[in-house]
Amino acid sequence: MKPLVFKNKIKNRLILDMSWISNINTSDIPEIKNKNIQMGNRSFKVSELFQVTGEDCNNIKILKSNSYLVNIGNDLKYKTICIEGDAGIGLAKNMNSGTVILKGNASEAACSGMKGGSVYIYGNAGNRLCCLPTGKNEGILDGFIYIQKNVGSDSITRMRRGNIVIGGNIGNNSCYELISGSITILGKIGKSFCVNAKRGTIFAKDSSIAKNYIKASSTDLTFYNFYRININKMTNRKLIKSICPQRYFGTKKERKLVELFVI
Amino acid sequence: MKINGLHIENTFAEAFNMKASRVIVTADNIKWAKNACMSFTGFATSVIACGVEAGIEKEIKKTETPDGRPGYSILLFSMSRSQLEKQLETRAGQCILTCPTTALFSGLEGEDMIPLGKNLKYFGDGYQISKKIGARRFWRIPVMDGEFLCEETTARVPAIGGGNFLLLSKNRNSCLAACEIAVNVMSKLDNVITPFPGGVVRSGSKVGSKYKALIASTNDAFCPSLKGITNSDLNKDVSSVMEIVINGLTKEDIDKAIRESLIAISKSKYKKDILSVSAGNYGGKLGQYHFHLREILK
Structure with missing residues (x-):
């Protein structure tokens, strides 16, 4: 089946909530085209804002996307959404399962409250990636996130579980109150990184953060190699190349069980 | 029926539903992976007394294992879920966790999951670390040589146990040599194991015994030393019988194992001493699967 394609033809600069895309459960094109959606203070039919083609509602493509399209992949379950262009605030917010592929940049608060599934951002992600969603106390519960380039400040707050791979730099105040999970950062790391962390595993190239951790034995790298192979497989890239990282375990101040591999 | 001069009797092997x-x-390195596997699959020849039937399925190259190190895959078969769970955890805890440098992963995908490292994690005494990659959860248990990495669960699938054939030979040496050829062929096949020592059984059994406490006893019909005093199935020239028991994930896997191993025997120099190939059954009333030798070799 051909993917269901939404080609953006909006010309004005109004924000459009795209949460409805996660709830499409029909391949009936006329029904999708006639669906009413709200933009600004007016109601539009989908066909007025998008050129709709294809049939597979579990495999969706959004073409000519821009940062005015917000909440793409909100509460997503099972589907695959491929976005060509940028995405607005709230990409993959509260996502449950499925896959979101963004071939562009993500705006603020991407992957906030994510519970599962995979998100691939082949560009930059704005501030507050995996921030706390409204009324909840964990920024990400589970899932896999790959950001090819840089990530803004105040990102990854209270991460509970899951795997995040950042190909570029990450801004200040990141990984605040890390509870658990694994984070790989291949670029530079901003100030106040991983403050008040409880547990979790960090794979970082930037050795400047190592001063806060206790140097540990690197004799057994079974898990490291296992993780390296899996992350390289999941991203389809040889991102983690080092086979002899320096391992640190435990924070110097609070003796929390945070593990750091300088790769 | 003869295959390259090897006589195949018109009979069938009777096999049973199992869980694997x-x-x-x-x-x-491969040496320590093998040490762990040999220990894990030790005393796992028959469910009658061992609880589980297990064997090394094949060696896996380091490019194909989950952690990029050399290893082996092991298949375990049991009659019940609870026995399989119990034996798997016990053997993993005593034979893999204890063996230096090892890691343990699930080798099957499925919906019916049974614990692997789920309870072993408590050995970590609170220092164990959970890692979830995709839908799979792994445990990192600190041990004295570093860390024991173990997947939380593995899948349980329906399988077949007890596929077999018997080689009736003029002498013991040729019989054993032919069995070795068969086992060697099967060791290269996926999804099957031969759980007995070296893959060969000399003590084939019948159901029941003159002693009430026993549920199985020696298969006197196939014992050369009892020819003449029992209702023997052996002709006067047979002086040694050996059996190969095959457990597999599907009927097709066992069919293939029987076919390829018998063809290999028929092409070997030992075929002149093998008087016929038979199979063990219980009249066809107990087992859910029948492996008719001649149909398999057609």
Whole structure:
């Protein structure tokens, strides 16, 4: 089946909530085209804002996307959404399962409250990636996130579980109150990184953060190699190349069980 | 029926429904992976007394294992879920966790999951670390040589146990040599194991015994030393009988194992001493699967 394609033809600069895309459960094109959606203070039919083609509602493509399209992949379950262009605030917010592929940049608060599934951002992600969603106390519960380039400040707050791979730099105040999970950062790391962390595993190239951790034995790298192979497989890239990282375990101040591999 | 001069009797092997699971054991080198596997699959020849039937399925190259180290896959078969769970955890705890440098992974995908490292994690005494990658959860248990990495669960699938054939030979040496050829062929096949020592059984059994406490006893019809005093199935020239028991994930896997191993025997120099190939059954009333030798070799 051909993917269901939404080609953006909006010309004005109004924000459009795209949460409805996660709830499409029909391949009936006329029904999708006639669906009413709200933009600004007016109601539009989908066909007025998008050129709709294809049939597979579990495999969706959004073409000519821009940062005015917000909440793409909100509460997503099972589907695959491929976005060509940028995405607005709230990409993959509260996502449950499925896959979101963004071939562009993500705006603020991407992957906030994510519970599962995979998100691939082949560009930059704005501030507050995996921030706390409204009324909840964990920024990400589970899932896999790959950001090819840089990530803004105040990102990854209270991460509970899951795997995040950042190909570029990450801004200040990141990984605040890390509870658990694994984070790989291949670029530079901003100030106040991983403050008040409880547990979790960090794979970082930037050795400047190592001063806060206790140097540990690197004799057994079974898990490291296992993780390296899996992350390289999941991203389809040889991102983690080092086979002899320096391992640190435990924070110097609070003796929390945070593990750091300088790769 | 003859295959390259090897006589195949018109009979069938009777096999049973079982539950199976596969695990992958890796280590820093193949020697230590094998040490762990040999220990894990020790005393796992028959469900009658061992609880589980297990064997090394194949060696896995380091490019194909989950952690990039050399390893082996092991298949375990049991009659019940509870026995399979119990034996898997016990053996993993005593034979893999204890063996230096090893790691343990699930080798099967499925919906019916049974614990692998789920309870072993408590050995970590609170220092164990959980890692979830995709839908799979792994445990990192600190041990004295570093860390024991173990997947939380593995899958359980329906399988077949008890596929077999018997080689009736003029002498013991040729019989054993032919069995070795068969076992060697089967060791290269996926999804099957031969759980007995070296893959060969000399003590084939019948159901029941003159002693009430026993549920199985020696298969006197196939014992050369009892010819003449029992209702023997052996002709006067047979002086040694050996059996190969095959457990597999599907009927097709066992069919293939029987076919390829018998063809290999028929092409060997030992075929002149093998008087016929038979199979063990219980009249066809107990087992859910019948492996008719001649149909398999057609």
